[in-house]
């Protein structure tokens with residue numbers, strides 16, 4: 001019988017069910033799994049950014065100890081193996097489609113970035129594979145690299161079918177209206193920003209283990225994926241051309257993703273392909289250097305912004321021209337990220353009558369760039385919140401008050417923006433007020449003066465963001481170029497004893513679904529969370545699901561679970577009515593009990609479950625036995641979390657070090673299921689945003705070598721780089737899902753970078769500094785101070 | 795090849811391994827104890843922290859042979875018979891973990907930190923955990939966990 005009570009249901013900061021296995025070292029990550037007879041693959045990767053392959057000599061490597069097989073692009077081509085595909089494309093301004101180049105899983109004739117996969121060396125041990133890889137000789141004809149995004153169009157052409165290195169040329173909004181607004185504006189604010197390139201760096205490196213069963217002619221792939229069914233679909237149908245039903249994809253415990261584990265990568269396809277050729281399990285785990293080189297990177301935009309204000313400082317128009325660096329190949333979401341997930345967010349939380357944007361997606365000889373925590377929305381928020389501060393400064397207004405007067409008023413919802421989205425609900429002033437109170441905005445000037453007395457520059461910076469989660473609906477997405485559906489699935493299986501198994505298409509890699517989803521089901525069914533088991537990540541067990549990204553799991557996956565639970569309750573009510581000889585309509589379900597209204601007749605949830613599986617006294621004329629339901633939920637709209645984040649910094653002019661001294665944020669995520677988990681998501685998101693703004697930067701030199709390819713050179717946020725965060729919430733419940741939830745996974749990473757850079761500029765503004773690029777490293781800040789002081793001295 | 799023997803979580807273990815076998819590979823592969831993780835190849839992330847003779851060690855930087863005759867404790871070896879180690883319990887209570895990948899190293903480093911400094915300040919914890927990267931939590935709740943763990947270990 002179900003144990004426990006319902007006090008751990010929706011709204012409780014329940015401690016996580018999944019913690020124990022992680023805390024005791026019993027987590028099961030891909031690299032923890034071994035198979036008898038397994039072989040190891042090591043990849044020989046390109047050392048050049050751009051080159052033709054003249055010859056590959058593998059004889060010495062083949063003769064090396066332990067080597068079982070060596071594969072090159074020729075083997076891949078001979079077997080007709082396809083490459084990873086682009087999951088979403090857009091239509092160009094001129095009506096033509098996105099240029100999609102082929103992406104062979106082992107380079108075929110040309111390499112296009114340092115780290116490109118060239119040869120797979122497979123041996124009995126990893127060390128043997130690595131040693132043999134040293135013996136592979138490749139003759140390259142080196143071609144010109146294309147590294148500088150601003151000049152990528154005039155660089156050496158990377159792909160035959162991508163002229164001017166332009167994958168797409170996208171636009172959104174009304175150009176004439178935006179031009180007219182800017183032409184007649186009382187004030188025009190201009191800004192150019194660079195959204196620095198980031199490397200996701202989930203702490204668990206990517207890994208894969210594939211095995212082939214020749215009796216069933218079937219494969220099993222264990223892989224570090226955020227969406228096992230998509231991996232199965234892409235590898236099965238597009239790469240290996242095998243029936244999907246013959247490929248089982250398992251994403252066991254996954255050590256963080258942040259977007260980087262959405263995509264199918266060549267390595268996992270090579271493992272799967274080779275497992276049949278060699279009839280042995282094949283395993284691969286990236287070392288961190290490979291992760292730096294060959295994981296999908298994030299961001300990397302140049303945005304040119306023009307904003308118009310009327311004489312009362314109300315925004316009248318906005319134009320943004322963006323160059324997005326997409327790297328050497330297109331990934332699953334590389335096209336949608338800087339377009340559909342970016343351009344429609346340009347209205348932010350502001351009333352802007354006219355908006356136009358053009359986005360050009362460029363090919364360069366760098367790792368592919370794809371969705372990374374926030375995906376497109378951080379880039380939109382960064383440019384908008386930077387130009388908001390620039391505008392406020394230009395017209396001499398307090399940045400908080402300038403934002404407030406331009407907010408979409410709360411009585412304007414549903415609000416149709418000029419860039420496609422319709423916000424269902426929101427109220428932007430309360431989070432602004434609350435965050436200002438939390439950080440004592442009013443007292444800031446006193447703190448600035450106090451810091452000045454100590455020789456430090458103190459600054460405060462705001463960011464009021466909106467984001468769009470749970471991409472939807474599928475039909476609209478399809479019309480916009482999506483090649484996948486954007487629903488989520490759930491099967492709820494009640495056992496005869498009343499315990500419940502939930503099979504979800506969402507995937508948890510740190511988000512705590514085992515707990516949050518169990519809370520929802522426990523709450524709805526009036527049973528203890530201990531009676532609810534969440535199953536995810538195995539394509540053989542769960543219904544076809546879309547996985548976890550874009551802060552969609554709760555708003556879409558959770559909503560699917562609620563729908564399935566509702567079906568369970570509907571069926572159970574009929575069974576209860578039959579058992580209690582009452583009319584269906586008279587049966588009420590609450591707190592885990594079915595009662596007949598106006599009587600003391602009642603049946604527990606467990607009793608109904610038992611009756612469904614031991615159907616001796618059962619309404620056979622109306623129902624099938626059993627208690628299991630599946631639901632697919634296709635959302636009606638995006639959800640729109642919003643809020644305000646405020647950063648306070650102190651800068652030491654002698655070193656240029658930016659000390660982040662305080663952080664306050666107030667977010668509106670709609671209803672919260674588990675506030676503790678939500679808060680953790682906010683903390684993690686802010687930390688990644690702080691990383692972007694102060695520390696992290698993926699840098700390729702002019703020859704196309706990745707200079708920041710280890711933790712020595714790529715600066716990750718560490719414990720002593722960050723303060724404690726003050727986090728609070730307001731709630732406007734989402735109007736179109738049953739839970740009233742919006743999603744919280746990316747908000748911190750979206751909101752935080754502009755708050756921080758605005759704070760840095762605010763600190764240095766008294767010196768005359770008006771701009772700062774990310775990351776605001778000590779060197780850059782120090783130089784800005786020096787040149788401002790030199791200018792002042794002139 | 796070389797024969798390596800030491801006490802692993804209180805049990806004597808011994809195996810013949812290539813001379814250059816790292817302690818972390820000995821633990822994960824030779825001993826199939828996969829709680830200790832590998833997050834980098836430059837000794838920077840701390841996912842691999844174990845205790846050798848009660849001191850925190852990045853097991854990716856130490857040869858298995860160098861542990862000969864010592865006593866090695868991993869994340870699998872710290873829970874008491876009657877439940878979690880106070881530091882594990884504190885991480886659970888304070889939501890000090892998300893994906894769990896950094897967690898074993900983080901907990902092992904935290905235990906050692908508290909042994910050295912039974913009542914660490916927030917700053918001391920932040921500086922003390924500087925060698926352990928977590929990409930998920932933003933460290934806020936890890937710091938809280940270590941503070942709580944220190945209190946519980948003192949009880």
Ligand code: FES
Pocket residue numbers: 831832833834835836837838839840841842843852853854855
């Ligand atoms: S694995 Fe990163 S420090 Fe040891």
Ligand code: FES
Pocket residue numbers: 203255256510890891892893894895896897927928929930931
């Ligand atoms: S919990 Fe995921 S890296 Fe720390």
